[in-house]
Amino acid sequence: MARRGTAVPRSRNADALQRSAGALSTAAMARMESDHAWFRDLSAQDRSWVGSIVQAGIRGFVDWYREDADQVPGTHGTALAASIFGAAPRTLAGVINLQQTVALVRLSIEVVESNIDTLLEPDDAPDAHAAVLRYAREVAFAAAEVYARAAEVRGAWDARLEALVVDAVLRAETDESLLSRASALGWSASGDVAVVLGTAPARRTETDLFDEVRRRARIAGMEALCAVQGDRLVVLLGGVTDTRAAADAVTPLFADGPVVVGPVAADLGSAHVSARAAASAQRSAAGWPEAPRPVLSDELLPERVLAGDGHARRHLVDEVYLPLVRARGTLIETLAAYFQTGSSIEGTARALFVHPNTVRYRLRQVAELTGYSPTQSRDAFTLEIALVLGRQSGRADDL
Incomplete structure (x- = not known):
């Protein structure tokens, strides 16, 4: 409600401003064209949407001034945002930024204010000038609300999209849609992808945690995609040159417990191989409490085999046992004797009737x-399991 004694002048002022609304809008658009280069660079369609915002803003001021000029600024921010910005598509928020929108609002208000003295009676102008200033503050709050909501919606959408990409990698459901989704998130790494798994920290929001992961990855020259699945934090790192160093960059952000990293994959489309190895290693990591942090999935091959990982079993047979058989039969014989004699060089030499230096050489x-060095306890454990698995496979007979 208008204050007593102002109803007639405001009604008269509002009528005069309404008759000039078209001319004021045209003048504002002309000022935008001359004063702001970014406006001139917009497409014709986007300029027309900006024009609709300017017109809606001026009409909104006239209606507000006529009916509600005494309300507390900001109380109707949502309604004001809808009346002014509702005509424009949401995508316009991605074309002009908040600073440009504020400049648009400020210029439109300046055009209205500069024409008040010529449009209204001298005694009526001061009230209109004061109203313009209050209305400008309301519109500024409304603009900020529009951009805040747009940012919130975009952030929520990006988070869902990122979770879908990470889940697709873990499920080995990689196709062209995976690459397009990752590209929409700004992922540009063309190769060398590794997956890092560990326990998610309990007292950090996902947004804060993911931002910090991405920040640390950028400092290390990598890109990152993140997701939390249950109590597990999953990080996909792109642009990896050194697997352990890459994992080192983000390991402090995980909660206590093992942090494992899978082998480097050629690209995002084949990152499921790294994810599969990392997931198997995480399940098996409890079997090696003294493991480094982070630990490579290949360093947990014995534990993975004992936990039933067929890929780890094949790896030890193909990459450890069979190369030894193909190289020289005496290597397998020496290795077996070495383990049978309690890792004794001299005992192995006596069992094989050779000099101890020959054993050392082999x-x-x-x-x-x-x-893997047989004289190192951890490596010896891996070699002994590979020897057992190779014998069980029976594949030596095929060579």
Whole structure:
């Protein structure tokens, strides 16, 4: 309701402003064209949407001034946002930013204010000037609300899309849609992808956690996609050059417990191989309490085999046992004797009727060929399991 004694002047002022609304809108658009280069760069359709916002803003001021000029600023922000910005498509929020929108509003208000003295009676103008300033504040709040909601919606959509991409990698459901979804999230890494798994921290929001993961990945020259599944944090790293160093960059963000990283995959489409190995390693990690943090999935091959991972079993047979058999039969014989004699060089030499230096030489050959040294307890554990698995496979007879 208007205050007593102002109803007639405001009604008269509102009528005068309403008659000039078209001219004021035209003048505002002309100012936009001359004062702001970014407006001139917009497409014709986007300029027309901006024009509709300007017209709606001026009409909204006239209606507001006529009926509700005494209300507390900001009390009808949602309604004001709908009346002014509702005519434009939501995508316009992605074309012009909040700063440009504020400039648009400010210029429109300036055009209205600069014409008040010529449109209204001198005694009526001061009230209209004061109303314009209050209305400008209301519109600024309304614009901020529009952009805040657009950002919230986009953030929620991006989070869902990111979760879908990560889930598709874990499920090995990789296709063209996966790549397009990742591209929509800004993923541009063309290769060298590794998956890192661990327990998600309990006292951080997902938004804050994911932002920090991405920040640390960028500092290390990588890209990252994240998701929380139950109590598990999943991180996909792109642009990986050193697997352990890549995992080191984000490991502090995981909760206590094992952090495992899968092998590097060629690209996002084949990242499910890294994810599968990492998931198997995470399930098996309890079997090696002294494991480093992070630990590579290949470092947990024995535990993965014991937990029933067929891929780990085939890996030890194909990459450890069979190369030893193909190289020299004496390597397998020496390795078996070494384990049977309690890892004793001298005991192995006596069992094989050779010099101890010959045993040492053959064990070094094993280490060079497989990457596992029989004289190191952890490597010896892996080699012994590979030896058992190779014998069980029966594949040595095929060579």
